[in-house]
Amino acid sequence: EAEVAQSPRYKITEKSQAVAFWCDPISGHATLYWYRQILGQGPELLVQFQDESVVDDSQLPKDRFSAERLKGVDSTLKIQPAELGDSAMYLCASSLRAGFMPETQYFGPGTRLLVL
């Protein structure tokens, strides 16, 4: 069964350093999401792509976070500089295409980030 791939699975970094996470959605899925999940909380949407275009990045802290999906397939989320409060699980999800019917979002295993 096709899955969303993410790497790395775990990342430890010091504050003020740069970190990058990678996501490869399920083949053929046009919509890609990046979420942040703080321990004990539900996921919070950071950015949503439709193909290579950003359709929602209203919750993305743009002073330090950036995301790209240059060819409309895989995606990279970057944090520079990392802060202690960025410690969380970063989840990537994909769906066939956000449209008029509710689409199931398939989540990857996540990248757990610890900022020291």
Add this chain to the structure above:
Amino acid sequence: KNQVEQSPQSLIILEGKNCTLQCNYTVSPFSNLRWYKQDTGRGPVSLTIMTFSENTKSNGRYTATLDADTKQSSLHITASQLSDSASYICVVSPNQAGTALIFGKGTTLSVSS
């Protein structure tokens, strides 16, 4: 403010027993409600998706109900198994496309033998 509240926060049950998890939401407009299962250290996995016109939907031993009038949903787990130990997250979408999902904090279920 759009919110999704889940109860209880955590629950411990014996293997083989049934349980029901609750979800109340104040999201408006409302399009659909989802239940996800999240194993520790893993991403959430979709269990059910219900639109406002659906009252119940099943997925194996999982049955979700929706009352759009009272803005309540429940997830019933029948004959629990050890593998059901996970966090169960209620998610509400205000649009048909299912984007802009609003997540609850989840109920942590522990099934013991």
